[in-house]
Amino acid sequence: MSSPVRMPRRVALASAIGTTVEWYDFYLYATATALVFNKLFFPGISSTAGTLAAFATYAAGFGARPIGAVVAGHLGDRVGRKAVLVAALVTMGAATTLIGVLPTFATVGVLAPTLLVVLRIVQGLAVGAEWGGAAVLSAEHAAPGRRGLVGSFTQIGSPAGMLLATGSFFLVRSLTDPASFLSWGWRVPFLVSAVLVVVGLVVRLQLSDSPEFAALRASGRVARLPVVEALKGSPRSVLLTTGLRISQIALFVLVTTYGLTYISQRLGASSSAGLLAVVVTSALGLASTPLWAVLSDRVGRRRPTLFGAFAGLVGLALFFGAVETGSTWLIVLASVIALNVAHDAMYGPQAAWFAELFDARVRYSGASLGYQIGSVLGGGFSPLVAAALVALTGAPWAVVAYLGVLTALTALSAGFARETAFDPGPGESEAAATDEAAAGSRV
Secondary structure, three states: OOOOOHHHHHHHHHHHHHHHHHHHHHHHHHHHHHHHHHHHOOOOOOHHHHHHHHHHHHHHHHHHHHHHHHHHHHHHHHOOHHHHHHHHHHHHHHHHHHHOOOOOHHHHOOHHHHHHHHHHHHHHHHHHHHHHHHHHHHHHHOOOOOHHHHHHHHHHHHHHHHHHHHHHHHHHHHHOOHHHHHHHHOHHHHHHHHHHHHHHHHHHOOOOOOHHHHHHHHOOOOOOOHHHHHHHHOHHHHHHHHHHHHHHHHHHHHHHHHHHHHHHHHHOOOOOHHHHHHHHHHHHHHHHHHHHHHHHHHHOOHHHHHHHHHHHHHHHHHHHHHHHHOOHHHHHHHHHHHHHHHHHHHHOOHHHHHHHOOOHHHHHHHHHHHHHHHHHHHHHOHHHHHHHHHHHHOOOHHHHHHHHHHHHHHHHHHHHOOOOOOOOOOOHHHHHHHHHHHHHHHO
16 A cells, blocks of 8 residues: 555656546547548538538537536545546547547448547547546645645646647658548557557556545445535536636637647648647646646635636737748747646646535536536637638637637636635535534534
8 A cells, every 4th residue: 555645646647647648539539630530521511611510529529528527526426536537548548549440431421420429429428537536636635735736747637648649640640641641640649549548547546545535435424416416515616617617728729729720721731830839838738737736836726827817818819920920930939828828827726726616525526517517618619619700700810809708707717716725625624614514403
């Protein structure tokens, strides 16, 4: 058995590796959506219509995430965090590997995009189950004053997964000619998922649930219907975590997913500026994400989040402006400002802040719900909305205005959310109050 000192480190490492594999799988689809799916699964229609159709399947994965959050939250708050995380990892790996062997429209017709959507939905269910458990397990094992740092290892999985996903596509694309890439090369990164899942399982199976949850289960105080209790008992926290998530994920997908399509349309399909920008920002995110999280341990969660929300508007405007210049290095620089400066300021503290806003009895359910509902509203539809706005107006500035609306929601949520960085433990005060109220009702 691991010592109390080593367990937080092991949990942090397992969270980083597990979420890296999950996000690698999820982001592979996003990258392929921008580069190949419109050609292979939606041919015979205009380029714009094919892009919109491909992004609609991308949105389907986001739509499934709250369902995954509900199911995983119920099981995670009743059975345990570890078991659900293992199941999520296996499910994601299976779906991603199967995408790698799917026949295309040219082979089986409409069955091809149908199967693609089904597997994308399975991916959404898995990633909906993943994040909340990893974030909660990290926060519950962390010492007060270090929850931002430990929780950030859950967040590191996103840039690490994006780096692997984009890097693998960049490598395969560089080693194959355009015809070979469309024929078989794009499948290779999806098939590699099977290997990564095995690595993730080896690490994740060594974990144990937190002492806080173990004590809760031993005392018989686990919630019977944790999702219902979270919505009834902590509706404000669910609503605020949704708002905190909404502009952060929108900024991310607008630059890393829609941005690839926009660059391809403006600079030509052969341009590698978008992939290079994603690779650079993902690599830097491995450092910038925990740095922002550590800062939140010292100054609170609210300040970095508000800074990142408003800086994101500037970053997105700079990104579109850089694309118009055609300069690869300006595109990379603008992406760094948008993602590593603005986005990571919001994203770094999230795992700790969301976990801290809920009592242990409903923490998995509550944190997952807010995170995944925000993911759908802010991320699932953003590429589709952006593509439609640009097709309608012929310019990207309406997309910046769209992000401005989401930024206002995030800023309001940050203003109303309770500052939790200096609490003694995630949800401990709330849990104590719950216990006292329960004890009083028994007197």
